[in-house]
Every structure is written in C-alpha cells, then in structure tokens.
Amino acid sequence: MAQPNPIQTFLLEADDLLATIEQITLDLDGATADIDTVNQLFRAFHTIKGSGAMFGFDAVASFTHHVETALDLVREGKLSLSPVLITCVLGAKDQIKALLDEAQGGPAAPAGACDKIIATLAGLSSAKASHDNHTKPASTAPIPTPGAKQAWKIKFQPNSDLLICGTNPIALLDELRALGECSVEACTGQVPPLDQLSPDRCHFSWDIALRTTADFNTIKDVFIFVEDGSTLSITLASPSAVKISPTPVPATTQPSPATSEIASAPATSRVPAPAPVTATPEAKAVARKAVAADSTIRVPSEKLDRLVNLVGELVMNQSRLSQVAARLDTTELTSPVESIERLINELRDNVLGIRMMPIGSTFSRFKRLVHDLSAELGKEIDLVTEGAETEVDKTVLDRLGDPLIHLIRNSLDHGIELADQREKLGKSRRGTLRLAAAHTGSNVVITIQDDGKGLDRDAIRRKGIEKGLVAPDAVLSDREVFGLIFLPGFSTAKQITSVSGRGVGMDVVKRQIDTLRGSVAVASEVGRGTTISLTLPLTLAIVDGLVVAVGDDQFVIPTSVVMENLEITRDERAAFNGRHAVAVRGELVPYIRLREVFTMPENEPDLEKVVVVQHAGERVGLVVDRVLGSHQTVIQPLGRFYRDISVLSGATIMGDGRVALILDVAGLVRLTETTALQTVSTS
C-alpha cells in the first residue's frame, strides 16, 4: 500500500474542521458561549494554522493566525462573541476554504476578503497589542570568526528541576563533546549531605572548556531547552587559558550514579501508592473510549459502491441457487442453501447499513443557509431541526441537498413574513422553520414546515387558469391546487428576489425527488404556514418490488407505490369505449397498458391484471398480464446508452437468470400524459 500522503490527510481534516467551525459558530449564534465551545472553536483554527503551516499552506496559516488571535482574546474573556465577530469567523471559514481550494488548483480566493476580515478582527481586538510581543531573547553573542577553532569557557549550573523535566545532562555534555575537544569538570560543592539529598534533583554544576569551530549560537543551542532557570555563561577564552585534558576528569562521570539510581527509583515503592490506584478506573474508561474513537475508518465511497455491487451480484446468484435447490428438492442441498441465504441476507443488510449516514450533516449545512438568508431578507428566522440522527443512504443524502435548499429558500422568501408584519398579525416576531426527518417503514419522511403566511389557494388557482393549466370552471381539491406549484414555470411571487421566485425550482424539486423514487406532498393553512413533506426510500440500492409479467417479459413495480391489484376483462375494457379507465369501488381510475407502452400487441389474454399504484396523490392503474409475486431486488443501473429512458429506473436479474426491468411510475405517467396531449393537439 502506498504511504498515505499527509497533505491529503490534512485537506480532509481541514474540511472536517471547517465544517465543525461552521456548526459551532452557528450554534453559538445568539446563545451565550460556554468556555468549552470557545475552546473547541479555538482549537479548530489552531490546528488549521499549525498543520497548514506544516504542509506549506502559508497563506492559510498566516490568515488563520489573525482569527486565532481574536478567539484567544475571547477565551481569556477580553473579547465577547459579538454578532460581528461571529460573522467574521464565518467569513474567515469561507476564506480559509477558498484559500485551500486555491492551493489545490481551484479558482483564486477573493483577494480583498482576507484583508477585510483581518481589519475587522484587528478593530475588534485592538486591545491585544501586548499579546503579540515576541519574547525572543536577544542574544548578546560575540561575533565569531568562522572557520577557525576557538576556545570557549562554559559554565553551566542547571536548574535543579533539570532531571524532573526529563533532561539527561550527560546527553548535553556528549553533545558538547561532539562539537570539538572538550574537557568537563563537575563542581560538586552544592551536593547536600546524604540525608538531605534528593535523587531527582540535580546538584551539580559544570565547568567546561571547549575548543571548536562552532560559533556561539551553536554552543548556546545545545542548552536551548535548559537555559531558562539555569545559570549559563559561554565566554570566549584566550587559547592559552583553556587547558583541554586529554581524558575526562573522573568527576565528569559523577552524575551517572545519580541518574542510574533515578532510573531504578520508579521500580521501588518510593512514590506513594494511592496515586496510580485512583488513576486506574479512570484510565480504564479512557482506554475504552480510545478504542471507540479508533474504530472509525474513512473509506472512499467508490469502495463502498463496489462492495454494494458485489453484494448485489451475490444476492442474485444466491437467489438462482435457491431456485435450483428448490427444483432439485434434495435435503442435502436445501439445508446449506438456506444457511447461505440467511447469511447473505444478513450480509446485504449490513453492507447497505454501512452506506447509511445520519441526515444531521445535511441539516447542519442549512443552518448556515438560514442564517445568511434571513440576514439578506431582513427577516428573523430560527431553524429548528428534528431527527438529525435519522439514517439515510449516502446516495439519497447527496442528491437531497439541492431540492431541500430550494424548498428552504422558498419558505424563507415567500412563506415567513417580515418581523413587523408578523407582529401585526399577532405572531411572534421570529419565524420558525422546522426541518424534521423520521423513518416510516422503508421510507424516510422529511418535512419542511414554516409558520408563515401559508399558500394563497386562490392566487395559485388564478395563476393556474391564467397559464392554461386549469379549466376556469374546474373544481379542484386543496391537494390539486397545491400540486400546481410543482408544474414547470409556475411562480406566484409578486416580485422576483435574488433568493427565489424565478419560476424554476418547485418543478425541479419535484423532478429531483422523482428520480430518487420519492414523492412530495404539500399541506398549507392560510396564516398558519406551509408544510412540505418529502417521502424518500431509505436506499437506492435495493427495492421491494412486485414482479409482474407482460407476455414473456418480467417487470418490477416498487412495492412502496402499489395500492391494490384488480382484474379486468376484455369486456370491461370495452365498456368504457376504449377509454383507459376502470371503476374501482365506484371511482374511475385511469390506467396505462404496459402492452401498449412497450408495444407488445400479440397474445393478449382475456383476463388482465391491474396493479393500482399511487402517483402524486392520485391512483393510476398499470395493466399487466400476470402478477407473479413480491421480490426484493438489487437495482442495477442501466448503462449510459439507456440513460434517457424515463420509464425505467433500472434493471434486476431474477432468480432464473432473466433480466427484469424496474418501472419508474412517475416516468410512465409523464410519458403517457405527453403522448395523450400530443394526440389531443394533433386531432
């Protein structure tokens, strides 16, 4: 396996951190910040800065530094998290993202934005001047003559904490010896009598004579970690004054006994026992937690897709095997085949489970959207989310973002009124947008609910008549009226804003939800608000289907839309003068004959079956030859060549190895409607 690239890791990590930043910041919005949250925010920026600088993202690092400085002041309580600062932090987050993208070859980050944010931050934290002082000690180094050997006299009396801080003085002396000829003399004058001697204190000091080509700073660097609290003098000596003894003075080895005693000290019970004992339970808990944290693995989604595909193939082959086993009917074969079936089903459920992601990550994206949009529209709006932990297939989740953005924009723009207007209507000034997700069976229902003015039934109807979508005298149910807003080119907004109202949107939403095999429903009450519910399948990889046959071909209708099955005779078909409608408990239900759609005229049976399905709140019958039974199938997408076929959503391989096409009910209805309209207009 190739060595993982830390830069790649950093970019992934930065993405996560930026998402965290945004989430924290939006959570803070309005609320009073507790110190933990601020710390978390600070740490996120800190890591981006530190790691960014490490991996060559200097622009990111230097920019992030300013944000970090401001947040540090917040941590110290010198600065409050004002809305201005929060906006600034959000802006900074976007800017960092842009800078990172730029560094990866993306478009250039907006140039002025950095300076603007920095200026705002500087304005907020003008009191910070004392903070940035670099306390780099100015070295009063004598200027060395490079190249020539010089004699140095070094006196080093370490801080007595030296050993406790993990420094080994012998290593320091060895380091000096590596620089040149060196003689070390230990001064033992400070060593206390035995009864007062503490083995983890350093009581020695050293006088060192060194002849080296190294300059002052190189020598000083040897002591870099120990010079604070120690007495260190490094002086240039006249060569004659420095005597280098050829062998180390015995005293130099003096520290060794002390250190070796220290090394053995931990083994003895010199240290009070209670400390480790009390630490143990906590340590165990920590260990468990660490294990849990380690058990998350990042996997590229293609790998998962491949796995799902493989499992799909496995499921199909298994079902063929089961059929063979059933035909042969030998106990020797059936029993292992049954075990395999059980195992494979479990495997399938588990593999599909891997792809499930909580919808919360998508929801949190909208917090920002609502925050920004309400500011832009001058409205006061709270976003409330529910069911963030609801799990949905990643593919569904990925394709859900756009439709949801459309719907939220619509609610914010057209639904919720301005604060003053709301007050006049006796509502609270702040509008609420509720975003909720919940499981119902094998579906997930997402509702977008606002407490705004609701849909204007009459206005929609008028508009529908105006656009020729509805007959002027038609009596429409609420559902039918609200359904109009999903038709292409329909917008009732009196003025077009930058947020929404271009008349594209709702029909796009509808289409996108359709491609996800989902449905949209609208409920609205004037003055109380609008609720839009999206019903979506949990996964796109598997469908519970009703297998039907037309001629020799098999088709799969997703069970989620199937309502009931009926029979229809040739006479009944003729009874409505060839109009495609059937009476179901006194109500007329239009039907589509698959034979006609797929042009398969031969061998029409006398008795056909009608599968009544639900589409956009209406019932539609699909006429087939036979209904074979229900079947859980793994959906195989059709190749690129067949992508434009709207009436099919995929294919699956049946147990006997034959291919069955999966019907897309929405596409079928659309196709039939278009052909019907064409027939009407040409006749």
Add this chain to the structure above:
Amino acid sequence: MSKTILTVDDSASMRQMIAFTLSNAGYEVIEAADGREALTKLDGRAVHLVVTDLNMPNLDGIGLIKGVRVIPAYKYVPIIMLTTESTDEKKQAGKAAGATGWIVKPFRGEQLVAVAKKLLG
C-alpha cells in the same frame, strides 16, 4: 533496539507527518489523538520520548505533561511540546509542568529528528 516515541496530536495529518518522519529516522512511533488517549498508551511499555501538541481536546498538552510526570515509570521521560509562536505563555506553562523541550510550528522534519536525537542521546 530502536527507541520508542509517543506522538500526541489531535490533528491526524500532524501525527501522520511526525510518525512518518520519526519512523524514517529509525524510531518506533506510537500515536495518540489527545492527552487522555496518550496516558492510556503509557501502560508500562517502553516509551523513550513523548512529542505532544499543546492544544488538544479532552486533555491538553500541559495536562498530559503533568500526568506523565506523576507516573513513576515515565517520570523522567523527555517530553517535547509543539507550540506556535503566539503561545509563549503556553511554553512557559509547559516548562513549568515539566516539558523537556519544545519545537515551534511550523518545523521541518530534520528539526524534529535533530531534537529527538538530542533528547534521546
């Protein structure tokens, strides 16, 4: 026998980079994502050097240093802290807690190896 270094950082990329650098220099490297996890890794195994970030969740670098210094077996293990230029007080706090040395971010791999060599002898 090669020496073992424990690297503690909440940033996976930093850990990766440090681990990569140090293992290329011939050290055994074990990793921990924060101070608390680091303490669980100090379970009696031989650890010759700890390289820790200061800003971390759960238990920060200062807390880790203090924690290490009270475990008898690791009381004298050299500890390097990673700081940024703006955290000079942090450096002092780290030293007071018992850090042996520090490296200022950003640093190059060679610098890290040099400091590790210096402290490991």
